[in-house]
Amino acid sequence: MKVSDGWMPIADLVRTAEAVIVAREAEEPNVWAMTAFSRFRVVELLSVEPMALYGRDLDLDPVVLLEEAATAVEQLVVPVERVVWRLSLAAALRDAIADVRMVCGACDV
Secondary structure, three states: OOHHHHHHHHHHHHHHHHHHHHHHHHHOHHHHHHHHHHHHHHHHHHOOOOOOOOHHHHHOOHHHHHHHHHHHHHHOOOOHHHHHHHHHHHHHHHHHHHHHHHHHHHHHO
16 A cells, blocks of 8 residues: 555544544533543644534444554555654554543443
C-alpha cells in the first residue's frame, strides 16, 4: 500500500469513531471525559476533525472503527522518516481503544 493510498480510509474511520463518541458524550458528558486525552492524541496526529453523523451512523461501535484504523496504520508502508510517526499513531490508537472500551464496558453495567 502506498502512503497516499492508505491515509484517507484511516482518517475516515477515526473521524467517524470520534463523531460517534462526541454524540454519546453529549448524552453522558462525565462518562466520556476519561477518554479525551487519548482521543485528542489520535485526532492531532492525523489532523482530522469529527464529521457530523446522522441517525443510523450513531449506532456504530467506536471501538470497532478505531481497531480497523489501528490495523490499517500498522499495515501501512511509509518512508523511513515517517516510521516513528506511524508507530506513534498506532500506539495512540491502541490507547484510545483501551479507554473507549473501558468506558463502553462501564456503560453496559
